[in-house]
Amino acid sequence: MTGSGQYSVFGIYVTGPVHDALAESVYEAAGVVDLDDYFDGTAGAVPAGDPGAEATDALLGNVLEAFAALYDGADFAAAARVDPDAFDLVHLAARPERVARARELFQAAATIQDADLRTVQTAILAAHLEVPIATPDR
Numbered sequence: 001m002t003g004s005g006q007y008s009v010f011g012i013y014v015t016g017p018v019h020d021a022l023a024e025s026v027y028e029a030a031g032v033v034d035l036d037d038y039f040d041g042t043a044g045a046v047p048a049g050d051p052g053a054e055a056t057d058a059l060l061g062n063v064l065e066a067f068a069a070l071y072d073g074a075d076f077a078a079a080a081r082v083d084p085d086a087f088d089l090v091h092l093a094a095r096p097e098r099v100a101r102a103r104e105l106f107q108a109a110a111t112i113q114d115a116d117l118r119t120v121q122t123a124i125l126a127a128h129l130e131v132p133i134a135t136p137d138r
Contacts, residue, residue, distance in 0.1 A: 010094065
């Protein structure tokens with residue numbers, strides 16, 4: 001957390017099905033009803049003890065811990081076929097060191113895949129949440 005015991009707010013891009021699975025995961029873990037409105041993307045920080053921040057911090061921690069396996073199992077080709085306008089920006093919160101590490105890993109994966117961050121973030125999170133990148137209706 002930041003020096004004052006806060007979580008950092010950060011944004012990721014995901015497709016509709018991944019967004020839905022992410023929202024469901026945070027709802028189950030912390031009772032967050034509307035993930036889209038929960039974190040203020042302009043705030044920059046969330047106080048320690050916030051249940052939604054604790055849930056998304058834990059989720060990001062799990063993603064970072066399994067990043068290599070998730071990378072190997074991610075369907076980057078499917079994510080690359082998604083219309084660029086079909087991605088949603090979702091704000092989450094996590095400890096600053098986790099946010100920094102996630103940014104490094106996502107950027108490295110984007111460089112290796114020669115893809116944009118939307119593609120990489122969606123593919124990795126879809127692999128983690130075990131959901132399809134896209135569905136016929138989304």
